[in-house]
Amino acid sequence: xxxxxxxxxxDGTARAGVLxxxxxxxxxxxxxxxxxxxxxxxxxxxxxxxxxxxIVLGNTYHLMLRPGAERVASLGGLHRFMDWPGPILTDxxxxxxxxxxxxxxxxxxxxxxQSHLDGSTHRLTPARSVExxxxxxxxxxxxLDECTPFPATPDEARASMQLSMRWAERSxxxxxxxDGYGLFGIVQGSxxxxxxxxxxxxxxxxGFDGYAIGGLAIGEGQATTFAVLxxxxxxxxxxxxxxxxGVGTPDDLIGAVQRGIDMFDCVIPTRAGRTARAYTSDGVxxxxxxxxxxxxxPLDPACACPACTRHSxxxxxxxxxxxxxxxxxxxxxxxxxxxxxxxxxxxxAITERRLDALAAAVRAGWAQEEPP
Amino acid sequence: xxxxxxxxxxDGTARAGVLxxxxxxxxxxxxxxxxxxxxxxxxxxxxxxxxxxxIVLGNTYHLMLRPGAERVASLGGLHRFMDWPGPILTDxxxxxxxxxxxxxxxxxxxxxxQSHLDGSTHRLTPARSVExxxxxxxxxxxxLDECTPFPATPDEARASMQLSMRWAERSxxxxxxxDGYGLFGIVQGSxxxxxxxxxxxxxxxxGFDGYAIGGLAIGEGQATTFAVLxxxxxxxxxxxxxxxxGVGTPDDLIGAVQRGIDMFDCVIPTRAGRTARAYTSDGVxxxxxxxxxxxxxPLDPACACPACTRHSxxxxxxxxxxxxxxxxxxxxxxxxxxxxxxxxxxxxAITERRLDALAAAVRAGWAQEEPP
Numbered sequence: 001x002x003x004x005x006x007x008x009x010x011d012g013t014a015r016a017g018v019l020x021x022x023x024x025x026x027x028x029x030x031x032x033x034x035x036x037x038x039x040x041x042x043x044x045x046x047x048x049x050x051x052x053x054x055i056v057l058g059n060t061y062h063l064m065l066r067p068g069a070e071r072v073a074s075l076g077g078l079h080r081f082m083d084w085p086g087p088i089l090t091d092x093x094x095x096x097x098x099x100x101x102x103x104x105x106x107x108x109x110x111x112x113x114q115s116h117l118d119g120s121t122h123r124l125t126p127a128r129s130v131e132x133x134x135x136x137x138x139x140x141x142x143x144l145d146e147c148t149p150f151p152a153t154p155d156e157a158r159a160s161m162q163l164s165m166r167w168a169e170r171s172x173x174x175x176x177x178x179d180g181y182g183l184f185g186i187v188q189g190s191x192x193x194x195x196x197x198x199x200x201x202x203x204x205x206x207g208f209d210g211y212a213i214g215g216l217a218i219g220e221g222q223a224t225t226f227a228v229l230x231x232x233x234x235x236x237x238x239x240x241x242x243x244x245x246g247v248g249t250p251d252d253l254i255g256a257v258q259r260g261i262d263m264f265d266c267v268i269p270t271r272a273g274r275t276a277r278a279y280t281s282d283g284v285x286x287x288x289x290x291x292x293x294x295x296x297x298p299l300d301p302a303c304a305c306p307a308c309t310r311h312s313x314x315x316x317x318x319x320x321x322x323x324x325x326x327x328x329x330x331x332x333x334x335x336x337x338x339x340x341x342x343x344x345x346x347x348x349a350i351t352e353r354r355l356d357a358l359a360a361a362v363r364a365g366w367a368q369e370e371p372p
Numbered sequence: 373x374x375x376x377x378x379x380x381x382x383d384g385t386a387r388a389g390v391l392x393x394x395x396x397x398x399x400x401x402x403x404x405x406x407x408x409x410x411x412x413x414x415x416x417x418x419x420x421x422x423x424x425x426x427i428v429l430g431n432t433y434h435l436m437l438r439p440g441a442e443r444v445a446s447l448g449g450l451h452r453f454m455d456w457p458g459p460i461l462t463d464x465x466x467x468x469x470x471x472x473x474x475x476x477x478x479x480x481x482x483x484x485x486q487s488h489l490d491g492s493t494h495r496l497t498p499a500r501s502v503e504x505x506x507x508x509x510x511x512x513x514x515x516l517d518e519c520t521p522f523p524a525t526p527d528e529a530r531a532s533m534q535l536s537m538r539w540a541e542r543s544x545x546x547x548x549x550x551d552g553y554g555l556f557g558i559v560q561g562s563x564x565x566x567x568x569x570x571x572x573x574x575x576x577x578x579g580f581d582g583y584a585i586g587g588l589a590i591g592e593g594q595a596t597t598f599a600v601l602x603x604x605x606x607x608x609x610x611x612x613x614x615x616x617x618g619v620g621t622p623d624d625l626i627g628a629v630q631r632g633i634d635m636f637d638c639v640i641p642t643r644a645g646r647t648a649r650a651y652t653s654d655g656v657x658x659x660x661x662x663x664x665x666x667x668x669x670p671l672d673p674a675c676a677c678p679a680c681t682r683h684s685x686x687x688x689x690x691x692x693x694x695x696x697x698x699x700x701x702x703x704x705x706x707x708x709x710x711x712x713x714x715x716x717x718x719x720x721a722i723t724e725r726r727l728d729a730l731a732a733a734v735r736a737g738w739a740q741e742e743p744p
Contacts, residue, residue, distance in 0.1 A: 037690075037694045037696055038687070038690060038691075038694075039691060039696050039698040041696065041697060041698070042697045042698070042701075043698070043701070044678060044698065044701065045682070046678065062694075066693060067665065067686070067690045067693075068693055071665070071666060071686070074666065074670070075668055075684060075686050075687070081684070081686075081687050081690075083682040083683060122600065129541070169740075193569070195646075233570070292702065293443070294443060294446065294447070295441065296447055296448070306416060306418065310417070310455040311453075311455055312447060312453070314439070314443070314447050314453075315410070315447070315453050315454065317408075318410060318438070318439045318453075319410075319411060321438060321439075322409045322434075322438055324409055324410075324411045325413060325414045325697060325700065325701070326411040326413070326414070326415070326416065326695065329414075329416065329697070329701065
């Protein structure tokens with residue numbers, strides 16, 4: 001079982017395909033729910049599967065601190081630990097070190113930091129990050145990189161990108177290839193097309209099984225995100241998967257798929273599910289709003305998840321008002337279902353060469369959407 | 373569809389039967405998980421059904437305050453609201469008024485109290501309690517009573533019981549009989565056999581579809597609980613269901629089934645599920661305990677729930693340490709499964725006239741049990 005993406009249809013720059021892995025196939029474009037600490041928050045693995053999810057993301061930073069990579073390995077790996085036999089992509093830990101850890105100190109070889117849990121000191125290098133992901137048995141390993149902060153000057157962006165490229169090379173050297181497993185490089189370069197292009201070429205010279213675009217959706221705004229994609233995508237090989245990290249809203253996903261992105265991860269659907277924000281074909285609702293107290297209608301009549309087929313908006317409103325755990329459970333399920341239904345629709349539309357028409361129809365349905 | 377209990381087997385004073393109701397049959401002895409505010413905490417209705425649960429309990433006090441009985445009625449009743457088409461028993465609200473509400477004031481006609489949620493003033497009388505339960509569409513309605521505090525002097529117990537009997541009469545008068553629906557009276561009388569007997573006779577004179585035993589498991593200890601049962605059961609009709617309210621541990625359930633109880637409710641399995649306490653055939657474990665961090669064994673090899681068949685003790689330990697919602701979700705599911713498996717075992721043992729042998733075997737398995 002080779003790790004490979006087979007493109008089965010294209011519509012403009014968008015493409016639909018099948019990514020074959022040691023742990024099963026992933027239909028692309030694919031959305032990966034985030035399973036931070038070995039669980040997609042508030043969902044059983046069965047519920048995750050039911051939404052049509054084929055691949056989930058795990059967080060190296062969280063798992064290395066608790067329960068520990070060696071422990072997960074001794075318990076049979078992350079697939080077995082969390083009962084997810086399908087593909088798992090793990091991030092490198094770098095992003096969370098910079099956003100969550102205390103007293104982090106970056107040097108040319110890696111980063112030293114204190115755990116946000118207990119203050120203990122840890123060291124993450126490209127080789128150790130890859131080793132941790134190997135211990136977790138990640139289907140797709142990400143290179144350690146520095147997510148260039150936004151905003152950054154061109155010089156800062158280039159220096160940060162060059163550090164990431166050195167780390168990418170070390171990550172590649174540390175990676176132990178296995179059949180059906182892959183290692184992805186990460187394009188950095190902030191909002192500067194020339195730096196992004198240089199990063200893409202540097203990664204291509206090293207050679208990876210897939211290419212991610214990092215350092216976006218961190219405050220630059222959707223128009224800039226899309227402009228960076230437009231400038232970067234032509235420099236990525238057509239036959240390798242392209243993964244836009246940490247993105248995004250449903251609208252972001254549509255725009256990025258139109259630009260040729262194959263894979264996404266984002267906490268939005270799960271986090272929103274815990275805070276009463278519902279993503280629906282009619283837009284985004286906050287279920288705590290009093291207008292839902294007597295609303296007997298289903299949350300989204302177009303959705304087949306249990307929240308929509310078994311319950312009323314009034315019941316979901318009640319669960320959030322009463323702070324019942326079933327509220328986050330049902331709404332997380334719904335939001336992930338909404339995201340996966342959207343991806344399924346996009347895949348089908350690409351195959352039928354009607355992606356722009358679908359995108360317009362979906363966006364029209366969001367007339368009521370509150371700003372995200 | 374008449375509301376009726378058909379006894380199908382007996383073993384000593386224990387009996388197994390089928391309670392027919394408007395919303396389906398209940399195999400007895402039955403355990404009712406508590407669905408306080410219209411949800412069995414941390415479980416989907418599908419998960420509740422999967423455990424073999426046939427009847428759940430709803431709390432009048434919680435539901436009258438939020439979302440409100442009239443609102444539930446306008447949304448189609450509690451069955452539809454919470455997606456539980458099966459039988460639902462609702463309590464009268466009296467117990468929670470005395471344990472949760474602020475500034476409660478009891479008089480001969482009822483109780484006035486302030487909501488623990490917003491301080492608003494409410495009044496609960498026997499007629500209003502029955503009306504609320506009618507609005508909720510409860511399959512089984514409980515009379516409003518006073519749960520006599522423990523300890524109480526004989527005079528206090530008798531006076532309190534007499535008040536409850538007056539309320540039982542008013543509850544009966546307010547109840548609107550419907551085919552397949554039932555109204556249960558509640559025996560009070562603290563720990564005094566003569567007061568319990570007088571209460572039972574008073575209820576029989578009024579006439580109910582079932583008889584509950586209230587005012588127990590509130591600090592008197594298991595030996596006293598069982599002594600009160602021994603003194604009370606002979607005064608209850610053999611052909612009506614007998615419900616021991618708010619009880620209890622697995623050991624309590626076994627002893628009460630041996631004494632002829634048909635129905636139970638208790639928050640123990642669900643509450644314990646949220647606090648990492650696991651009920652298993654080997655006894656009670658606290659999954660936060662560090663000894664489980666590397667334990668690859670299933671929580672309870674005898675159990676078929678997802679927590680036990682899909683995951684290790686180490687994973688469940690990790691979920692609780694990481695405060696992931698999936699910990700309470702999986703462990704609540706397991707604990708309810710354990711309770712329902714226990715009830716199924718007791719029903720089968722009664723049918724096969726080997727209840728005492730089963731009870732001894734189950735208790736032997738609990739050798740490691742920590743004190744509950």
